[in-house]
Amino acid sequence: MREQDLTMNLSQNSEMLLAVQDISFGYDNRKIISNINLTLNKNELVSLLGVSGSGKSTLFNIIAGLLKPDIGKIIYNGKDITGKSGIISYSFQKDLLLPYMKIEENVALPLLIKKEKKETAIRKANDMLREFKLESYAKKYPKELSGGMRQRIALLRTYLFSKDVSLLDEPFSALDAITKDEMHEWYMNMRKRYNTSTIFITHDVDEAILLSDRIYILGGKPATIIREIKINVDNRINNFRLSKEFLEYKKDILKNLEN
Amino acid sequence: MKNKTDSIYPVAFGIIFLAVWQILCTLKVIPVFLMPSPIQIVKALTEDFLLLMYHLVITLAESLIGLVVGVFLGFIFALLMDRFINVYKTFYPFVIITQTIPTIAIAPLLVLWFGYDLLPKVILIVLVTFFPITIGLLESFKSADSDEINLLKSMGASEFDIYKFIKIPSSMGKFFAALKISASYSVVGGVIAEWLGGFRGLGVYMTRVRKAYAFDKMFAVIIIISILSLLLLKVVDLLQKIAMPWEEK
Numbered sequence: 001m002r003e004q005d006l007t008m009n010l011s012q013n014s015e016m017l018l019a020v021q022d023i024s025f026g027y028d029n030r031k032i033i034s035n036i037n038l039t040l041n042k043n044e045l046v047s048l049l050g051v052s053g054s055g056k057s058t059l060f061n062i063i064a065g066l067l068k069p070d071i072g073k074i075i076y077n078g079k080d081i082t083g084k085s086g087i088i089s090y091s092f093q094k095d096l097l098l099p100y101m102k103i104e105e106n107v108a109l110p111l112l113i114k115k116e117k118k119e120t121a122i123r124k125a126n127d128m129l130r131e132f133k134l135e136s137y138a139k140k141y142p143k144e145l146s147g148g149m150r151q152r153i154a155l156l157r158t159y160l161f162s163k164d165v166s167l168l169d170e171p172f173s174a175l176d177a178i179t180k181d182e183m184h185e186w187y188m189n190m191r192k193r194y195n196t197s198t199i200f201i202t203h204d205v206d207e208a209i210l211l212s213d214r215i216y217i218l219g220g221k222p223a224t225i226i227r228e229i230k231i232n233v234d235n236r237i238n239n240f241r242l243s244k245e246f247l248e249y250k251k252d253i254l255k256n257l258e259n
Numbered sequence: 260m261k262n263k264t265d266s267i268y269p270v271a272f273g274i275i276f277l278a279v280w281q282i283l284c285t286l287k288v289i290p291v292f293l294m295p296s297p298i299q300i301v302k303a304l305t306e307d308f309l310l311l312m313y314h315l316v317i318t319l320a321e322s323l324i325g326l327v328v329g330v331f332l333g334f335i336f337a338l339l340m341d342r343f344i345n346v347y348k349t350f351y352p353f354v355i356i357t358q359t360i361p362t363i364a365i366a367p368l369l370v371l372w373f374g375y376d377l378l379p380k381v382i383l384i385v386l387v388t389f390f391p392i393t394i395g396l397l398e399s400f401k402s403a404d405s406d407e408i409n410l411l412k413s414m415g416a417s418e419f420d421i422y423k424f425i426k427i428p429s430s431m432g433k434f435f436a437a438l439k440i441s442a443s444y445s446v447v448g449g450v451i452a453e454w455l456g457g458f459r460g461l462g463v464y465m466t467r468v469r470k471a472y473a474f475d476k477m478f479a480v481i482i483i484i485s486i487l488s489l490l491l492l493k494v495v496d497l498l499q500k501i502a503m504p505w506e507e508k
Contacts (some may be wrong), residue, residue: 064413086415096410100428100505109424110414141505161414 015042017197018088018165023062023072024222025055031222032058036072038216038225040165043195047208049253050218056201057093059218060167063199064090076165089161093170095154097142103153104129104138110161128156132190148179152186163194169201184210205257209249210241217256227256295475303475304482310464311483317460318453319487321377322445325384329441332385333392340393341400341426342418358390362451370456380452380460387448388441395437399430432506435499442491450484461487 018040025033033055040046048056061067063074065085074082081087089110097106104125105112111121129135134152142150151171158166172180172187188211191198202208208215209231217227231249233240240246277297283289284296295303304311336354340347362383369379403426411421453462461480468476500507 061409066409066412085412088413090410090413092406092410094406096404096407098407098424098428100431100503101424109411112424113411113414113416113420143505 016040017042017044017077018063018199019075020059020063021073021075023059023069023074025058025062025067025069026222034222034224036223036225038228040197040199042197044213045191045198045200045211047200047202047212047215048218049202049205049208049215049257050223051257052203054218055223056218057169060090060169060199060201064088064167066090087162089158089166091154091158091166091168091171093173095142095147095150097150097153097157099142101141102138103134103140103142103145106142106153107157107160109157125156125160128160131193132156146179148175148183151175151183155187155190159190159194159196163196165197165199167199167201170203172207173202173204180207187211205250205253206241208253209246215253217253219257229253292472293474295478299475300478300482303473304479307476307479311461311480314459314461314464315483315487317377318446318449318462318484321380321384321449321452321460322487322491324377325381325449326388326442326445328381329385329388329445330392330438333389333437333441334396336389336393337396337400338422340397354390354393357386360386362387362448363455366452366455369452375456375458380449380457383452384445384448387444391437391440391444392434395433396430399433400426403429431499431503435495435502438495438498439492442495443488446484446488446491 016039020036020038023033023036024031036059038046038048048059050056058067062069065074065081065083065087068083072082073080076087097103098109101109104122107128108118108121108125111124112118116124126135126138129138132152134149134156137145137149137153142153145153151174155168155171158168172183175183184207200208200211212231215229215231216225217229218224219226229249229252233245281297284291284294284299291299336350340351365386366379366383369382373379373382403421407425407429408421411424416424449460450462450465453460454466457463461484465477465480468480
């Protein structure tokens, strides 16, 4: 085991963008998450890893301002944004493309909600689609697209809302293994371009190691953060998943998840 | 899959049905004064065609005005009841009660209160057409996808945005299903209102020919009413295709 993994707050030196402070939340007197503390630095991708039903999505709803925590604060850029929605972009497990809107309109949705002029919003959406070579889908409806393609469109919509920080809740979990690999590659390229600071929910250990700079492991009832692991890798593309390092990380994580 | 040969079955059945009917009438198995033959009905239809059209214009006008007002009110009711839970709690029972009142009983009262012209007919049509729209839309608004609503809220959407981008567009299918019911009610409602008082309209014509025991003309006007209803339904279908282009792909 690596000594450095055990120290908390590994990233004190970098510029902190978002902080989740002492968050607790419950329904009907049943605590779901307890005393959660985590930070997200600029340009960083942090994963929340935990088994299903461990309260990861609840935590996201709190960070996005859709739920108010019982205790605790969400600090973004030094300001308290607890319970305020419309600031942090949020992408859900389902792609949630609206079936009655064309792809360009779906991508433009966050801008339309920000009351941008329709033509401007559609133009920006098309610019983005072109940037990712998806312009041929602009005039199609979601049901004409495959699951992987729909998820790409949903991610573009997230980025059009905000390139500063985004929450992704298991965006690739509904895809088959091959499509998922393609999506990981595509997503890493996208991140290289925008460097959006991201918190990523997953229950897939491989995915977490592959994509993250840091991983928080969530566990217990009520859920707390039981471990923080920093992934120090320079090259993630070439055979990273088959390397010894990767397996070391995986062993470490699995051991923590079992407890 | 639907294909053209499928329509052979109902058409063949229709032709055989009419032929048997005609033969039974020609052979005088059915007394002519009780049941006119298909040929007699067609004759009555062509003879009275202009007169029927003269009455049809009025019935059509009543139906359309009543339907438009009814749909508009139905939409507003659904919107208010979905948006404000207290409006729902207060008025929902009364919305249901309006539908338990028999149309045929309230029509003569409406004639007494509002005279023999367009107004009482339009009111009756509004009463029967708003209901399917209100119920259909309300149910659809309430069952809107909560994940989609959360997505919009996370983008900072207002209540208005949620209606504009989710609740209203996702209700279009239900709305048009309800509109088809309302459209057919509107014609029948108009005719019933005309039975009970008026100077023009297919219902008035119907009352007159019935009193004269002109059964062939009675059947002729029934056919006209059916065609009118079918045309209205066709128009609704067309509107639906225009309003829901995503269903076509």
